[in-house]
Amino acid sequence: MNSDSTVSTANNEIFPGEVFVNTGDFDTGIRRLLPKYDEMLDVLVACIANTNQRILELGCGTGELSLKVLQRYESAEIVAVDYSPRMLDFARAKIESAGYAARWTGIELDFGEWANNPSFSGLGDKFNAGISSLAIHHLEDEMKLKLFERIRESLTAGGCFWNADPVVAESAAMKDIYGAAREDWALSQGETLAEIRAKVGTSVSYGYSNPDRLATLAAQLEMLANAGFETVAVPWKYYGMAVFGGFVN
Numbered sequence: 001m002n003s004d005s006t007v008s009t010a011n012n013e014i015f016p017g018e019v020f021v022n023t024g025d026f027d028t029g030i031r032r033l034l035p036k037y038d039e040m041l042d043v044l045v046a047c048i049a050n051t052n053q054r055i056l057e058l059g060c061g062t063g064e065l066s067l068k069v070l071q072r073y074e075s076a077e078i079v080a081v082d083y084s085p086r087m088l089d090f091a092r093a094k095i096e097s098a099g100y101a102a103r104w105t106g107i108e109l110d111f112g113e114w115a116n117n118p119s120f121s122g123l124g125d126k127f128n129a130g131i132s133s134l135a136i137h138h139l140e141d142e143m144k145l146k147l148f149e150r151i152r153e154s155l156t157a158g159g160c161f162w163n164a165d166p167v168v169a170e171s172a173a174m175k176d177i178y179g180a181a182r183e184d185w186a187l188s189q190g191e192t193l194a195e196i197r198a199k200v201g202t203s204v205s206y207g208y209s210n211p212d213r214l215a216t217l218a219a220q221l222e223m224l225a226n227a228g229f230e231t232v233a234v235p236w237k238y239y240g241m242a243v244f245g246g247f248v249n
């Protein structure tokens, strides 16, 4: 892995979405922090069963979702975007050592920039699927909508987009229930939430992303419909996390 991946950043400040001070802590830490992280990504991967030839992934991080897609679909090719050099380096090394380098292209880019700038065509289009996990919730709502529109424009007929992200709890009581579930989950994985959070960095706004800007699931389904997705669906929800998206005709 890239040598920077184990080095702490100044004041433990991190880009939104890097989560951990040390990139090398991400793969284990995220599985302890988030209940059913693997199940969530597996559902998302299953949703592209018939649309996986050419895939755009936004916010690939350390490459865990990419890896699952490449393992499951032999002909899938991924263009993976992330604006954190150390996360992208970590993903690239992992994908290469798994033998999938020929089917994966990592691009260092702010996906907000791509959404906000219609003349920017660096990623190409005609994707059969757009996918993202744990990244888009860092955008302001106005930018989420712009991003959904840009993704929709980049898809071929019959293509789809799926996002796995935290969503705003339906009420204060539900927020407490979701918080307790995460506490229980962390303990079941052998650490307290406090112990895991001690390895989490201080997220500061960078580019188009910010510390968490969660939206409700309902608001995001409406955004997808407004962006032109005809079939909008929620194939998975577990406490405060959801997989949602849709298809275009």
Ligand SMILES: C[S@@+](CC[C@H](N)C(=O)[O-])C[C@H]1O[C@@H](n2cnc3c(N)ncnc32)[C@H](O)[C@@H]1O
Residues within 6 Å of the ligand: 015, 016, 017, 018, 019, 030, 058, 059, 060, 061, 062, 063, 064, 065, 081, 082, 083, 084, 087, 109, 110, 111, 112, 132, 133, 134, 135, 138, 207, 208, 209
């Ligand atoms: C929590 S990680 C998730 C990684 C991976 N998708 C997963 O589920 O394990 C979120 C990633 O999104 C990236 N990210 C956040 N905002 C971004 C933006 N505006 N443009 C590009 N990448 C962004 C971060 O750098 C980080 O690597």
